Amino acid sequence: MAKLYFRYGAMGSGKTRDLIRTWYNYAERDMKAVIIKAQKDTKGDDKIQSRALEELKVDFLIAPTDNIYMLISTYLIEHNLDCILVDEAQFLTPKNIEELSDIVDNYDIPVICYGLRTDFQTKLFPGSMRLLELADSIEEAKTICACGKKATMNVRFIDEKPVFEGEQVAIDGKDAQYKSMCRKCRKKLLKK
Numbered sequence: 001m002a003k004l005y006f007r008y009g010a011m012g013s014g015k016t017r018d019l020i021r022t023w024y025n026y027a028e029r030d031m032k033a034v035i036i037k038a039q040k041d042t043k044g045d046d047k048i049q050s051r052a053l054e055e056l057k058v059d060f061l062i063a064p065t066d067n068i069y070m071l072i073s074t075y076l077i078e079h080n081l082d083c084i085l086v087d088e089a090q091f092l093t094p095k096n097i098e099e100l101s102d103i104v105d106n107y108d109i110p111v112i113c114y115g116l117r118t119d120f121q122t123k124l125f126p127g128s129m130r131l132l133e134l135a136d137s138i139e140e141a142k143t144i145c146a147c148g149k150k151a152t153m154n155v156r157f158i159d160e161k162p163v164f165e166g167e168q169v170a171i172d173g174k175d176a177q178y179k180s181m182c183r184k185c186r187k188k189l190l191k192k
Contacts, residue, residue, distance in 0.1 A: 009141030038091035
């Protein structure tokens with residue numbers, strides 16, 4: 001029976017690399033997996049790209065007004081589909097996440113979502129919140145802070161200075177840079 005998966009982690013924890021590896025696992029078995037990402041993620045345009053510079057073309061770029069359930073229903077008329085892989089799932093709307101859960105429940109197709117749990121202000125993204133509420137399986141991808149502890153926070157940097165206010169979304173490598181940190185190290189930066 002198919003499930004809705006949420007694999008979250010701080011930046012640099014290998015989420016996109018794992019998505020690419022999973023896609024190849026399906027392809028090697030002559031199974032079809034499609035890749036979805038939100039249009040809001042402008043990094044890589046119509047591709048997903050890991051920090052190791054591995055990349056794959058996206059099958060569906062999702063606008064906030066798109067109905068993923070209807071897109072996949074139309075796709076299924078002419079194609080087989082064994083899995084849906086979602087990169088940067090935090091950028092999807094709660095409605096999009098519900099549509100993904102409907103695909104799992106009505107078509108018995110597994111959906112594996114990869115993304116951040118929280119933003120640089122430690123607030124849940126709306127898409128991530130809905131995934132935490134609906135996912136059948138929640139897994140954490142781990143990475144480490146410069147101090148050696150597990151990194152769970154994403155700290156935004158602009159011009160090499162930490163920033164703790166601003167818009168929720170600023171794309172890594174385009175609008176800002178990010179470092180993954182443990183909570184304690186993030187708090188130290190807040191006090192400076």
